[in-house]
Amino acid sequence: AQLATTIGAFHFDNVLMNASGVHCYDLTQLHELEQSEAGSLTTKSATSAKRLGNPEPRYAKLALGSINSMGLPNEGLDYYLDFALTHQQQLPDQPIFMSIAGLTLEDNIAMAQKIEASDFAGLTELNLSCPNVPGKPQVGYDFDRTKYVLDTIFEFFTKPLGVKLPPYFDLAQFDEMAAILNQYPLVYVNTINSLGNGLWVDPTDDTVVIKPKGGFGGIGGQYAKPIALANVRAFSQRLKPEIQVIGTGGIYNGRDVYDLILCGASMVQVGSALYEEGPSIFARLKQELAAEMQAHGYHSIEDFRGKLKIMD
Numbered sequence: 001a002q003l004a005t006t007i008g009a010f011h012f013d014n015v016l017m018n019a020s021g022v023h024c025y026d027l028t029q030l031h032e033l034e035q036s037e038a039g040s041l042t043t044k045s046a047t048s049a050k051r052l053g054n055p056e057p058r059y060a061k062l063a064l065g066s067i068n069s070m071g072l073p074n075e076g077l078d079y080y081l082d083f084a085l086t087h088q089q090q091l092p093d094q095p096i097f098m099s100i101a102g103l104t105l106e107d108n109i110a111m112a113q114k115i116e117a118s119d120f121a122g123l124t125e126l127n128l129s130c131p132n133v134p135g136k137p138q139v140g141y142d143f144d145r146t147k148y149v150l151d152t153i154f155e156f157f158t159k160p161l162g163v164k165l166p167p168y169f170d171l172a173q174f175d176e177m178a179a180i181l182n183q184y185p186l187v188y189v190n191t192i193n194s195l196g197n198g199l200w201v202d203p204t205d206d207t208v209v210i211k212p213k214g215g216f217g218g219i220g221g222q223y224a225k226p227i228a229l230a231n232v233r234a235f236s237q238r239l240k241p242e243i244q245v246i247g248t249g250g251i252y253n254g255r256d257v258y259d260l261i262l263c264g265a266s267m268v269q270v271g272s273a274l275y276e277e278g279p280s281i282f283a284r285l286k287q288e289l290a291a292e293m294q295a296h297g298y299h300s301i302e303d304f305r306g307k308l309k310i311m312d
């Protein structure tokens with residue numbers, strides 16, 4: 001079975017890659033991803049300046065996934081841009097993604113301008129879970145702000161751009177967000193980011209399990225799979241064909257990968273399970289996906305992508 005896929009004009013040997021934020025903080029981790037069986041990789045969402053992020057513990061493994069409030073720890077855009085330029089020199093046929101998440105619109109503009117002016121030849125991902133003005137929800141949950149941010153970026157940005165979306169839970173929100181995104185020359189939409197502001201209790205001491213934000217944090221893992229399936233399906237049904245969908249959330253085995261592709265995903269990202277298992281997970285997921293496709297008589301991703309059946 002062929003696991004190859006394309007996003008825009010970019011070709012990947014297989015549909016698997018890391019989710020931004022997981023195993024992509026520094027060169028050690030990024031090189032491990034390069035050496036792994038992953039079809040591509042993305043860097044940790046960057047801000048212009050290096051950030052230490054939130055106090056630890058800021059990530060916790062849960063029974064069926066994870067909770068995190070990392071606080072955007074990252075080495076700064078220049079660090080990841082340097083890595084990306086070196087990567088494309090050495091591995092020109094393995095395009096990669098660079099994620100940005102400015103804490104202000106000004107920082108997002110500055111980072112996009114730097115990327116636009118650089119020789120980076122991969123895909124840029126704008127993380128719309130970045131914070132809005134205080135008192136307002138994250139950008140991805142503020143439709144007017146989303147429009148304003150995309151209008152501003154697309155005034156000058158001409159390189160391939162995708163957006164990382166938070167999960168939506170209301171059909172009217174799928175309609176409204178898709179209608180906005182369809183107005184822009186986006187190459188892809190990556191859905192979903194972690195389920196915002198969950199909480200977990202440690203039964204040994206009645207205490208939360210992460211330190212930042214009084215224990216509130218983004219939820220990932222098995223808890224996220226039904227929401228990821230729905231968001232991938234909903235945006236695949238609503239976005240214009242030029243905008244492809246990357247599916248993220250709840251991937252632990254080949255069948256999980258198969259399900260996100262069935263819902264319309266052209267690429268699949270792994271977060272919580274990669275955090276726990278490490279980059280060897282990609283070799284396992286490739287084998288399991290190939291077996292799942294074989295069992296259905298499928299030879300390529302396009303044989304079944306988007307072919308989810310409903311009950312007639």
Ligand SMILES: CC(C)(C)CCc1c(C(=O)O)[nH]c(=O)[nH]c1=O
Binds near residue numbers: 069
């Ligand atoms: C939530 C933000 C800190 C604004 C962005 C970075 C981010 C983080 C993080 O760095 O805390 N964690 C996630 O699960 N998703 C994210 O997009």
